[in-house]
Amino acid sequence: MSFASPMIQEQANMPEPAAAAAKVAARNVNVYYGEKHALKDVSVDIPVRAVTSFIGPSGCGKSTFLRCINRMNDTIPICRVTGDITIDGKDIYDSRLDVVLLRARVGMVFQKPNPFPKSIYENVAYGPRLHGMARSKTELDEIVVNSLKRASLFEEVKDRLQESGTGLSGGQQQRLCIARAIAVSPEVILMDEPCSALDPIATAKIEELIDELRSNFTIVIVTHSMQQAARVSQRTAFFHLGSLVEEGSTEQIFTNPKDKRTQDYITGRFG
Amino acid sequence: MTDTSMTPPAPGIRTFDYGSDEAQARVKRRYQTEARFKLYGLLAVLFAGAFVFILLADIVRKGMPAFFEHRVVLTLDLDASLIDPTGRREIDALRNGDYNKIVMDAWRANFPEVTQRAERRRLEALVSSGAADDLRAAVIRDPALIGQKIRFPILLSDDADLHFKGLSSRISSAPGTGALDVKINGREVELSGSGQPFAAILADVKAGLMQDAERIGAELARLPASQQGGNNAALDARRIELAQRVAELRRRAGDVGSAETIDFSSMPSRIVRAEGASIRLQEIGASSAKGFLLVAPQREISRIDSWTVATFATPESNRKASDADIAWLETLNGRGAIEKAFSTRFFTSGDSREPELAGIRGALIGSALTLLVTLMVCLPLGVGAAVYLEEFAPKNRFTDILEVNINNLAAVPSIVFGLLGLAMFLNFFGLPRSAPLVGGLVLALLVLPTIIIASRAALKAVPPSIKEAALGVGASHQQAIFHHVLPLAMPGIMTGTIIGMAHALGETAPLLMIGMVAFIVDIPQAITDPGTVLPVQIYLWSDLPEVAFQAKTAGAILVLLGFLFVMNGAAILLRRRFERRW
Numbered sequence: 001m002s003f004a005s006p007m008i009q010e011q012a013n014m015p016e017p018a019a020a021a022a023k024v025a026a027r028n029v030n031v032y033y034g035e036k037h038a039l040k041d042v043s044v045d046i047p048v049r050a051v052t053s054f055i056g057p058s059g060c061g062k063s064t065f066l067r068c069i070n071r072m073n074d075t076i077p078i079c080r081v082t083g084d085i086t087i088d089g090k091d092i093y094d095s096r097l098d099v100v101l102l103r104a105r106v107g108m109v110f111q112k113p114n115p116f117p118k119s120i121y122e123n124v125a126y127g128p129r130l131h132g133m134a135r136s137k138t139e140l141d142e143i144v145v146n147s148l149k150r151a152s153l154f155e156e157v158k159d160r161l162q163e164s165g166t167g168l169s170g171g172q173q174q175r176l177c178i179a180r181a182i183a184v185s186p187e188v189i190l191m192d193e194p195c196s197a198l199d200p201i202a203t204a205k206i207e208e209l210i211d212e213l214r215s216n217f218t219i220v221i222v223t224h225s226m227q228q229a230a231r232v233s234q235r236t237a238f239f240h241l242g243s244l245v246e247e248g249s250t251e252q253i254f255t256n257p258k259d260k261r262t263q264d265y266i267t268g269r270f271g
Numbered sequence: 272m273t274d275t276s277m278t279p280p281a282p283g284i285r286t287f288d289y290g291s292d293e294a295q296a297r298v299k300r301r302y303q304t305e306a307r308f309k310l311y312g313l314l315a316v317l318f319a320g321a322f323v324f325i326l327l328a329d330i331v332r333k334g335m336p337a338f339f340e341h342r343v344v345l346t347l348d349l350d351a352s353l354i355d356p357t358g359r360r361e362i363d364a365l366r367n368g369d370y371n372k373i374v375m376d377a378w379r380a381n382f383p384e385v386t387q388r389a390e391r392r393r394l395e396a397l398v399s400s401g402a403a404d405d406l407r408a409a410v411i412r413d414p415a416l417i418g419q420k421i422r423f424p425i426l427l428s429d430d431a432d433l434h435f436k437g438l439s440s441r442i443s444s445a446p447g448t449g450a451l452d453v454k455i456n457g458r459e460v461e462l463s464g465s466g467q468p469f470a471a472i473l474a475d476v477k478a479g480l481m482q483d484a485e486r487i488g489a490e491l492a493r494l495p496a497s498q499q500g501g502n503n504a505a506l507d508a509r510r511i512e513l514a515q516r517v518a519e520l521r522r523r524a525g526d527v528g529s530a531e532t533i534d535f536s537s538m539p540s541r542i543v544r545a546e547g548a549s550i551r552l553q554e555i556g557a558s559s560a561k562g563f564l565l566v567a568p569q570r571e572i573s574r575i576d577s578w579t580v581a582t583f584a585t586p587e588s589n590r591k592a593s594d595a596d597i598a599w600l601e602t603l604n605g606r607g608a609i610e611k612a613f614s615t616r617f618f619t620s621g622d623s624r625e626p627e628l629a630g631i632r633g634a635l636i637g638s639a640l641t642l643l644v645t646l647m648v649c650l651p652l653g654v655g656a657a658v659y660l661e662e663f664a665p666k667n668r669f670t671d672i673l674e675v676n677i678n679n680l681a682a683v684p685s686i687v688f689g690l691l692g693l694a695m696f697l698n699f700f701g702l703p704r705s706a707p708l709v710g711g712l713v714l715a716l717l718v719l720p721t722i723i724i725a726s727r728a729a730l731k732a733v734p735p736s737i738k739e740a741a742l743g744v745g746a747s748h749q750q751a752i753f754h755h756v757l758p759l760a761m762p763g764i765m766t767g768t769i770i771g772m773a774h775a776l777g778e779t780a781p782l783l784m785i786g787m788v789a790f791i792v793d794i795p796q797a798i799t800d801p802g803t804v805l806p807v808q809i810y811l812w813s814d815l816p817e818v819a820f821q822a823k824t825a826g827a828i829l830v831l832l833g834f835l836f837v838m839n840g841a842a843i844l845l846r847r848r849f850e851r852r853w
Contacts, residue, residue, distance in 0.1 A: 070743075072743075077665075077666065100745055100746070103742060103745045104744065105745075109743075112736060117759065127744035127746075130750065131745060184745055
């Protein structure tokens with residue numbers, strides 16, 4: 001991927017972490033929903049500029065963990081998180097950290113496409129405008145067009161940017177949501193089962209897109225489809241009953257899992 | 272998967288025959304129950320629809336006369352010496368002109384034979400006291416009229432208006448037979464003719480007497496039977512009196528051909544009309560009659576060839592318009608001087624003790640000012656409260672209690688809010704009585720729970736995914752609410768607000784408590800002026816004894832219903848227009 005946009009240059013100028021260094025590091029993370037202990041002692045490193053997938057049966061805590069990374073769980077009043085999560089070595093649960101800026105740096109794509117009921121342009125422009133990323137209308141236009149291009153949506157919608165985002169097909173809507181997420185130049189993009197509401201063709205397009213975005217962003221994806229995890233991710237983490245069972249390179253997890261439960265799950269014996 | 276129908280049922284699993292007679296009967300019963308339920312629903316809808324239709328039709332029928340008024344068009348001599356003796360055309364001088372004399376002179380000129388004081392007063396009462404005000408307004412608008420003779424419509428009084436609207440007495444008219452000799456002596460008239468011209472009328476009178484006799488006979492029969500040895504002298508006297516009257520009436524009715532004297536308190540009046548004259552018959556024989564000249568003929572007459580006789584079914588003492596009143600009005604109508612016109616006055620003038628002058632302008636403006644205050648207080652407070660409670664407030668025992676209380680407030684009887692307003696706004700804060708400001712505040716208290724509940728429902732209906740999407744791109748909680756959730760909830764909030772306002776528009780009881788029930792002629796100019804509102808105006812008018820106010824009441828109800836329809840229509844339109852499918 002090589003787009004000559006100011007946004008990307010800006011990112012390229014940022015100090016490059018060591019290639020194998022972890023972008024996101026979690027240590028002994030526990031999550032409680034009231035009395036329920038939803039996530040138990042999870043420790044994992046998420047490498048920079050790679051796709052990490054979280055797999056596991058329903059209710060295993062993988063989405064809960066994903067939502068810890070941008071503190072989306074804060075919006076649930078009864079939720080309590082302990083342990084440390086750091087991004088670039090900085091604790092994101094530090095009380096001095098502004099959670100809103102964190103969420104701008106850690107973008108999120110949801111299970112069900114949720115564009116704002118506004119025009120396609122406004123959907124993408126909302127974030128940059130909110131953070132004052134563009135000084136002029138032309139600059140904003142540029143960000144919108146580039147984001148749509150990088151979400152592989154621009155060619156399909158370039159003639160109807162002012163039409164409602166909710167009028168697009170499901171796959172297009174999800175790509176619009178991805179464009180919206182990348183428009184604010186996040187470092188990490190969290191995807192919570194982004195293809196579960198889509199047909200196979202739209203899914204293939206999104207997977208292709210994820211693969212392209214990998215060169216610029218750190219991506220974490222939660223998925224129920226083991227094939228999808230195998231196709232798009234470099235690293236895979238398997239969750240079961242709120243615990244992280246096994247984490248490793250995708251190839252290793254799918255060909256040579258160390259844990260019996262992982263083996264059972266990927267061969268379809270339960271879950 | 273194997274084909275289940277091929278495998279025998281496993282032991283322990285019950286089989287059930289859905290084709291058995293019993294099962295079939297159950298299906299049939301189910302169909303019957305469903306059909307019956309559908310029928311009940313249909314009947315209920317038809318029943319309700321019929322009632323709504325009857326109600327509306329009745330109000331429209333009663334209310335339509337309020338939108339029209341009758342006027343007599345007269346040629347007025349705008350004598351400068353009466354209006355503006357100084358000739359300087361100063362507005363104060365023009366205001367003080369004697370317009371009443373101009374109107375009354377022109378009005379009396381129609382009936383020069385009316386000279387007697389009492390009769391003249393009756394004649395003058397047929398013109399509304401507002402007629403001179405109309406003329407004054409016209410002259411002040413255009414002082415160039417002074418000194419001219421102009422054709423000007425003069426408003427009739429409510430009794431005259433009711434006569435033309437057909438609400439006073441049933442009048443039937445029949446052509447008279449044969450020519451009549453007329454002898455006029457002052458206002459006394461003698462009519463005679465060969466061939467018994469009055470025989471038919473006399474027979475009619477006698478038939479009326481017979482009916483009276485039967486009616487009184489029935490009354491006599493209803494009196495309690497006399498008791499043996501009883502000493503109820505009053506009852507006995509009454510019985511004797513009634514029996515005598517019945518006998519007398521029967522004798523008169525049976526005596527065909529004898530002349531009759533009309534008793535105007537109990538018998539229909541009969542008016543002979545010919546050559547522009549109206550003569551009320553007093554003594555009727557078969558071939559001659561004596562009468563009173565109500566309206567003089569336009570020329571000297573001694574013989575009339577064609578004439579009609581009008582019968583006013585209601586006896587004179589039982590109606591507001593006298594025989595003379597009706598004769599005058601009908602004479603003018605015959606001359607083409609009466610016009611029926613749309614009553615803009617109904618919408619442009621305030622309340623009045625004279626029904627023909629009363630309008631709903633004051634109430635409309637009062638309602639508008641009151642609703643304005645209500646809206647200004649309610650919308651920001653209600654929406655703010657709803658947003659806070661729904662999106663920001665911590666969920667704890669206190670907010671739970673608050674929520675229950677808001678829901679309960681919506682069910683508090685409205686008069687209680689009126690008492691609260693009286694105690695708080697009038698007695699404690701000392702705000703002016705009868706003012707739309709206080710009315711609006713009281714109604715705001717009343718509507719606030721409705722708006723809060725509707726707004727919270729609208730906010731809750733916005734899917735959380737929208738808020739999450741906004742949070743996901745780095746919007747703060749408040750930004751997510753104000754940029755996305757609130758705009759999406761706005762149609763729902765507006766719908767709730769309009770319905771709340773419609774509720775406030777129709778509210779009467781709380782406003783009675785804060786004195787908006789006073790009789791106020793002036794149209795309120797500000798929210799602190801005394802005023803009233805449309806439903807209270809309806810309540811006030813419905814209480815008045817004048818028949819003409821009944822039409823005004825129904826007319827005002829029609830206007831109120833019109834506003835309510837428009838407001839509810841707007842709410843439905845908003846809902847349709849902005850309804851979203853997520």
